[in-house]
Amino acid sequence: MWIGIAAVSGMIAVIAGAFGAHGLRDNVSADQLSAWTTGAQYHLLHSVVLLALALFAMRTEAPIRVPASLFLAGIVLFSGSIYLLVLTEQRWLGPVTPLGGLCLIAGWASLLWLARP
Numbered sequence: 001m002w003i004g005i006a007a008v009s010g011m012i013a014v015i016a017g018a019f020g021a022h023g024l025r026d027n028v029s030a031d032q033l034s035a036w037t038t039g040a041q042y043h044l045l046h047s048v049v050l051l052a053l054a055l056f057a058m059r060t061e062a063p064i065r066v067p068a069s070l071f072l073a074g075i076v077l078f079s080g081s082i083y084l085l086v087l088t089e090q091r092w093l094g095p096v097t098p099l100g101g102l103c104l105i106a107g108w109a110s111l112l113w114l115a116r117p
Contacts, residue, residue, distance in 0.1 A: 002054035002068050006047055009075060013044035016083060024086070032086045039082030046071050046104060056114075067110040074104035 017040040024033055050071055057064045078100025081093045 002050060002057065002064065005068075005072065006051035006054055009050060009072070010044065010047035013040055013047050013079075016040045016043060016079070028086055035082050036086045039079040039086075042104070043075055043079035046075050046107075049107075062114055064114070067107045067114065070103050070107035070110055074100045074102075074107055076100070077103055 017037075020033060020036040020040055024036060028036070050068055053064045053068050053071070056062060077096055081096035081100060084090060085093045085097070
């Protein structure tokens, strides 16, 4: 299941990056474009992490549900809120972005559990 989620997430990240570079370039401010780019970069990076976790679990049968779920939540909350902020300018979404960042940090921290002897 996690390989499929990683594949869909990675595909959406590439589409978002291309849309930012080509579709938004002339339609939003430089700050908004920079924010979009950051969201797309974090989205793609953590999609690759999801794929790596899924492959790791296939090889080792290690339980990855917690870190993978945290990374997925982080992608949705962090990158998703940035995408929506740029597209809709709904300022109430601003506080969602740091929550997504905390999920990403927690995902990385939860990898320590997998690294234990």
